[in-house]
Ligand SMILES: Nc1ncnc2c1ncn2[C@@H]1O[C@H](COP(=O)(O)OP(=O)(O)OP(=O)(O)O)[C@@H](O)[C@H]1O
């Protein structure tokens with residue numbers, strides 16, 4: 001599999017960077033520069049679910065939001081079906097926003113409590129002038145049925161629903177404008193485990209029925225394994241491993257992927273390697289270690305790892321797996 005070109009179908013992100021300046025205080029003494037995205041390239045081919053996994057604070061949500069232009073990256077390119085997303089303005093940007101939608105993590109915070117579900121779902125259609133009053137009503141009813149809720153619920157308010165039902169409503173809101181690309185940022189992590197499975201099944205069904213592409217952000221490998229054909233593993237602002245999900249998880253080549261996998265609920269003790277205790281202070285994007293940012297936690301680290309940032313390179317002769325490690329497993 002050769003590297004996808006900017007002109008190919010789907011979403012192609014290259015060399016994305018984003019930093020934040022936080023703090024400041026008197027004379028900027030406590031000012032901190034946080035490199036939320038040090039350098040990220042990834043591709044979401046049309047109709048495919050691509051995972052982005054990593055620990056809290058590694059930059060997943062910043063990537064998710066930058067891809068949708070909800071935060072402005074410092075640098076890098078984003079192409080969607082060959083269109084340069086960062087160059088869009090006016091009508092073309094509105095059309096891109098219609099076509100690329102976000103499903104939020106927290107279904108409690110993301111729905112306006114003062115609005116009925118009807119109002120929540122019809123507003124985007126009105127803003128994007130998608131049809132007559134009749135057409136809008138048909139679309140709203142179709143969307144709510146598609147997520148497994150009855151039409152009667154449209155007259156009710158968000159607080160009347162459970163977490164799982166609210167996430168169904170959030171999904172209906174993302175679908176209502178008929179996008180072809182969805183960014184789902186931890187879409188099930190705020191839900192009970194039993195409800196998570198139902199929402200994942202729903203997303204999978206909708207993905208298949210509509211041929212949607214997903215950038216699927218999660219810290220939970222089990223969830224990504226269920227949902228994503230391809231997976232990117234992220235560590236402190238960079239992708240450290242990429243490939244078909246099952247291969248990445250069953251045979252991780254980056255020591256960090258193995259750490260993540262082994263700290264997941266169903267570890268394979270036979271494959272464990274000893275990693276420096278993660279109880280020690282973890283490196284952060286505000287103060288990333290030099291060289292490979294993972295080196296302080298890595299038992300394989302050598303002098304080179306402290307010096308040189310490893311680049312993503314193929315580890316299987318070009319069959320689609322890449323790893324950013326000087327000494328891959
Ligand atoms: N608006 C902001 N201002 C300052 N720093 C920010 C801002 N948003 C994110 N950050 C910082 O950028 C880094 C990456 O944050 P981000 O939310 O993208 O991580 P994440 O992988 O989504 O984490 P989580 O799993 O907790 O959601 C963190 O160090 C975070 O504190």
Ligand SMILES: [Mg+2]
Nearest residue numbers: 060061062185
């Ligand atoms: Mg996040």
